[in-house]
Amino acid sequence: MSTDRTDIAWRIGGPQGKGVDTAAGIFGRACAAGGFHVFGRREYYSNIMGRHSYFDVRVTGRPVGVHRDRVDLLVTFDTETLVRHAVSVAPGGVLLHDASAADVAIDAMGFLDDPLQEELAAYLAERDLPPTTAGLLEDARRRGVTVLPVSYGDLTEALTHELGASRASADRMLNTVAVALSAALIKYDPDRVKRGVALTFGDRSKLVEMNRQAVDLAYAHARRSWDLDAVPLRLGVRPERPRRLFVTGTQAVAMGKIAGGLAFQTYYPISPATDESVYLEAHATFPTTDGGQGSVLVWQTEDELAAVTAATGAALTGARSATATSGPGFSLMTEGIGWAGINEVPLVVTVYQRGGPATGLPTRTEQGDLQFAVHGGHGDFPRIVLASGDVTEAFQDAAQAFSYAERYQTVVIHLMDKALASTTLTTEPFDTSRLAIDRGLVANPASDGSNGTVSFPRFRPSETGLSPRPYLGQPGGMHWLTGAEHTELGRVTEDPITREQQVEKRLRKLQLAAREIPAEEKLRLYGDASAPLTLVSWGSNKAAILEVLERLAEEGVTARHIQLRLLWPFPSAELEPLLATARPLVAVETNATGQMARLLREQTGRAPDHLVLKYSGRPISVEQLLDALHQILSGAAGPRLVIRNPYE
């Protein structure tokens, strides 16, 4: 009765520090090794060990970049996972739980927040079920979910006896066992699971061997314990297996920065930005195409004030220089960003948005920093703001950001968000062949034999606003740099005429950027270009929107998506003809106030007809967005829809 599936949503949860990530990595790589596309989403608390974390892995026959609310297979390592996610298992799905968690009172869960306890108690009461795990499991059974208990204790025993593993390593191998059990349930090729193990543990051959044996043990256990044919899920193996990578959003940015010529990176540790810098430090040397060696100097600073200023100091010497941070760090960086702005220093700042304000939600997603990125820092100065919509764009934008920074001699803020940062995805190797490196207008002062003591007019006004830039240390290029208003030589001035000239010079560069940056880098149009129903959005919502466009098309509803990629200078000219035919215009954002929608209204005069917003700290799922669109299409939706879901 099992038929092959080409879209399976798998979720694993457990206490932080118990290997949820590792398990998801094994499962994802195992499926990728079978030729599937894999998307992974990681949710975790701001905690080192013990709090609830979970990982969604979606295995599909074609590329997707977003999770589903309804999961087909839920693997729970602990009771809390069962309690939080049992209701999310779709009819026809499977729920694997520890046998010891079969009857635990929900109010005994220490870390379960009160609103969720109340929600669950009400949900169960409505169905005449007790507020216990038994109640939740019974509810799942009634909804057509196959509920399978497993004794992790017995499996640990078996690992120690049959494989001769120590107690500690048997405990650690439970990840692999849980993955293999669920793979067995979907009748997936065990050799691919072993391949996933090998890809995850790499060259640690002893570990790989032990875990491979654990896979066999788990498959044998599954066959012995359960009637696998009765489980209505099956994942075959795809015939074609093109070369694919398994990367996270932060890795994509780091690789993009290396491809873009990054030579100097600073950071102060902050979630969720740190992974990027850690990756860069671990991959600080790499080959160049001419057979040489390139390297990145990664410098951990004492705070974000130092991170942005040290990166700026390095940029003055001609190094392609960047820093990476999240909201609270970006707040601290704004004084340095202003300095780079008035001094026309090329600087790339990657901002991984998380829930704000202040400490906010350190490990949860939000698109709450757009207005801050566009306006952060006092006074008027040009800056360029880019937002990536998926992992491939994250790579390309990270590389491109340096050329914009050097071409326009200003700060480029590259907006990511936590959802995209922690996205795990199978992707074709990124294309580096078309990355053009633009070093901008570099000064080459003629040597005049006078000790190189002649000062250089670094800030001489020009029609474009650009002026040649000497690097610190270059003979004949000497000038002054100052955070104060300055003359063309860089000397402090309060002269009103010079002030106006310099302000205008700097702002002209932004007009130049608006003219020069190609339209497809500013915004992209997806779906039915002539459809009036228009979803406008930015950042990581792209994948959910693209999938919803397809679902709508299946329902006979045509729609299109405008993805904004360049948020500043705002692409008003390119947008206006599209907005003229948009009816209704729906803005989709993961923030509370519709920051992009406000910018849209400010810059084009057009306000969206509907805002679809989510600010719980979790990304928008396919089902949630589809539901919102249905509400809009049926006329039931007001101007502001907020997506809520207590179970995530």
Added chain:
Amino acid sequence: MATVTVKDFQVGFPNDWCPGCGDFGILNSLHQALAGLGLKPHEVAVFGGIGCSGKTQYYVNAYDVHTLHGRVLPYATGAKLANPELTVVAVGGDGDGMAIGAGHFVNAGRSNLDLTYILHNNEVYGLTKGQASPTLPMGSQTKSLPEPTIQGSVNPLMLALASGYTWIGRGYAFDVRGLVELIQRAIRHKGLSFLEVLQPCPTYNNLHTKAWFAGKDQGGVPRVAPLDPSYDPVIEPDAGEGAVRARLGAFVVEATRGGEPIRTGVFLENLSVPDLGERLAQRLPAYRHAPPAHRVVADAKGRSNADLTPLFAEVAVS
């Protein structure tokens, strides 16, 4: 290229410090020190903080970077890390370095990066009209203060020692000859050097004036005097733990000595800590010949020259 002279480092622009300011002595010393070291203007980058002292670099003909309040060290650090060939000098005031920039001051000490930081210490915030700086002793009342300062003071030399600076000295702004020598020794030191310069603020510090430093009130016996010639600041590269402890002990005695005279000279010259550039070159083999400032990032056609093959191989799944 002709020989560089002091004139090459001077600028023809008007100077807006108050007449009699200690900054003049420091500026003249810096001009002489740089020329004396045989450096060319373009080989030097002077970074300044905010305040009167932060204008010093305007009056030096070199690459000059006027930074943000308190941030002079991280700017200088980034530039020196990216281009190790630059001679990097950072200058800033006591408020800039010991208050808003204190975290940077401490953490720069951990690096032993080869640059020189000159702290102008006049105990007041001049450019905002005379508030107490972190080096003004507790209970002092300079003329702008409505009450004597109720907070204690930082000892910059001790803070530098605790933070790991490997060259520590103190000079006096109007002892130009002594100051030139100290700046040159600080720049020559292969590692992070910190020079505190005592200076009068003729406008706001009416306690520690030029006349006070000169001891006009005590028959011309100056209140600043060189360290005793027997004081040896050097920690040799192979110094044992005992020798290091003895040297640091002597440092503490001199740096915390109360009363007069206030000592000037080289308090510490620690040769036992490898400078950051050497450590970086060991970790990043390309650092020595292609530091970040000189990294070639594109091929002849302007395309990225980074070969990501090994990075892709590491995450390939099929």
